[in-house]
Amino acid sequence: MEDSPEPQTVEQAETTRRKFLKWLLGSIAVVNGLIVFVPFLKALADSSLRAQKKEWSKVADMGLLPQGKPVNVRFQSESEDAYFHNKVLHSVWVIRHSPSEVTVFSPICTHLGCYYLWDPQTGHFECPCHASVFALDGRVLGGPAPRPLDTLPVKVDNGTVLVQWERFRVGIPQKITV
Ligand code: FES
Known part of the structure; x- marks a missing residue:
């Protein structure tokens, strides 16, 4: 038992x-x-x-860009900030050099961050804030800007120009991503 x-x-x-x-x-x-x-x-x-x-954003069709003339293009990029999904509107300067070569400049002046403009009369980029002047290839021609215009990463995929948006520190000679 x-x-x-x-x-x-x-x-x-x-x-x-x-x-x-x-x-x-x-x-x-x-x-x-x-x-x-x-x-x-x-x-x-x-x-x-x-x-x-980093995201690649479509900014233009290569075939529609004039050769050797800067075009101001607006586009939207998306970013995630912890729980938030943000859409931000940007503008960039796009210059087509040949059917396959293109340069994209950040629209932000390297001096203190104003938005500069293209003057077709002079063939220069000019900043309205403190009169910095830049050549078509971004070189500084005059004014207090400490470095050339900032180029952005760009690629052409099937005739579409794609760019990665970046910001850089202003007021210093070095191009440093923020
Ligand atoms: S911000 Fe462009 S010249 Fe000062």
Whole structure:
């Protein structure tokens, strides 16, 4: 005949109940932590991945650009900032040199960040803020600008001009991404 298990004392039963409650509360805390932190960590990982993988934005059809004349083009780029998805409107200067070669300049003056313009009369880019002047190839011709115009990463894919938007520090001779 089998021995039946010893009946628990009231004290033992109380200890078992306390252990179970402790375990239950611990498990609930862990699950709550996961519910809060997993989406947060995922958003952080996603945004850092996107930051590393910069987007290419379509700015123009190569065939429609005039040769050797700067064209101001507007486009929208998208960015992720933790939980927020932002769409930002930019403008750039696009210059087609040949059927396959193109340069894209950031529209921001390298002196203190004003938006400069193209003057077709002089054939120069001119900044209205402190009178910096730049050549068609971006060289500084006059004024306080400490470096040439900033080029942006560009590629031509199937006749479409694609650009990666970037910002650079202003007021210094070096081209450093912000
Ligand atoms: S911001 Fe362009 S010259 Fe000063």
